[in-house]
Amino acid sequence: MTNKNYTIKTASRAEVRIMIDWAAEEGWNPGLHDADCYHTADPDGFLIGYLGNEPVAAISAVKYDESFGFLGLFIVKSACRGKGYGLQIWKAGIERLTGCNIGLDGVVARQENYKKWGFKMAYRNIRCQGMGGGEPDEHDGIIKLSTLPFAQIESYDRPFFPANRSAFLKSWISQPDSAALGILQDGRLAGYGVMRKCRSGYKIGPLFADCPELAESLFSALKSKARSDEPVYLDIPEVNPAAVSLAKRHGMHVVFETARMYSGKQPDRSLHRVFGVTSFELG
Template identity: 60%
Template sequence: MAEENYHIKVMSKQNLATAIDWAVAEGWNPGLHDIESFYAADPNGFLMGFLGDEAIASISVVKYDNSYGFLGFYIVKPEFRGKGYGLKLWQAGLQYLEGCNVGLDGVVEQQGNYKQSGFKLAYGNIRFEGFGGGDEPEGIGLVDLNELSFSEVQDYDSAFFPTERHVFLKHWIGQTGSSALGIKQAGKLVGYGVIRPCRNGFKIGPLFADDALLAEELFLALKSKATPTENVYLDVPEVNLAGVALAEKYSMEPVFTTARMYTGETPEISVNRTFGVTTFELG
């Protein structure tokens, strides 16, 4: 490895756009407007490796607070793999998150490497692919999340994430081209979800609900925002059997799996009410 020419820098927003393009090439299908939400979560949490002036590797190590961070976007350009550049970037990323419990959603074939760095398997996730269309359910208390007080959304979200993520969440539910819907019953939020446009079709994420019936109603409402010819994706924790059953009920097919792993103890989040993961990149 040409050590003297290899250096690591905090990404600019333009660098992050490059990393997102690399993710497209890897088949990860990021959202069209994810960059604003991602960068807002932690502008210092995106690192890029350069060989001279050429960007060749990326990693995100978003620090939500001093107790929890999430690792993603770990990509080395194909022609530079196997030369140690990625490992140096990985080490720099984990150093930034030192002292944090670190989560990731990694490709299954890399589990062994992640375990060598101290990550332990919590559960798997399954990406399901189907189609949009259908009618929005009526009479179930659907609300636009952006018309609620943000604190109400934040309070509900707190059961599903290891720590507070209000900066990211505010951007996520308001991002361009997305629909963010909740269900209120007896004056209380009992579920919410977001559908956003991606390079290919749309992704629903998150999809959080107090029970499977509410999750299904939300899923149908979100799915209706896409046309019957557009692909819709849902990333379901495989331990949530009701979530897997929901995807299968609507003829969605599994196309991709990841391993949710942590360096510390598995956080006490409500996986049994998580019918769709927010995003594999940031948790």
């Protein structure tokens, strides 16, 4: 069905903040500064649907380059569901990413529907919850990420993502209310992680490292910067058993899951070195 009062437009930075507020209402626990970081990734990559003057639907369709894009923040306000507004904005998001291999993290309830649109499941991501605090790791290679040239961080990040994401990355690692740490081995960057303040507690992501031992050191160092009475979350690709083991060793338990899905072929990425996903919304 169509409604002449329903229009879809590119969201402004302020409207992306509305989308993030909706995500919080859905229980997705976004970061305090996600809107600004996400908007940096692709300022034209966020769509919002209005019924008259009221925003009622949203989706992000971030185009990293001509070959890869990512869908997220697909939300329709509860009172407006079942009226076709979601389908229209979904189609607009898909159309914006025409020609791209499209990734998304699908919640369980919508995975079968995404398959009907040609998306194929690659693996499960599981959100684990634990508590902050603990002793910081004393590994002498741990440094503040800000002490390194950005080109070095960008180079390390590149194998973990299907496209260049330098604009987003620069914003993500320097956002307020966060800690960004790297770990050096033999004088070179061998892992990094970011912990950001969220509506509830903190999320660690990404957490990339060349081996489980370095991931452990980074995770402990980051977690120690959160208060012991605050929750810490880590989104893990279940196909990396070392990441699952890390979460278990720290007493974390699964509270949420998604399916990483792609419209095309699953990108060749260093999943055995991914101990924490950057974001379910942007990949």
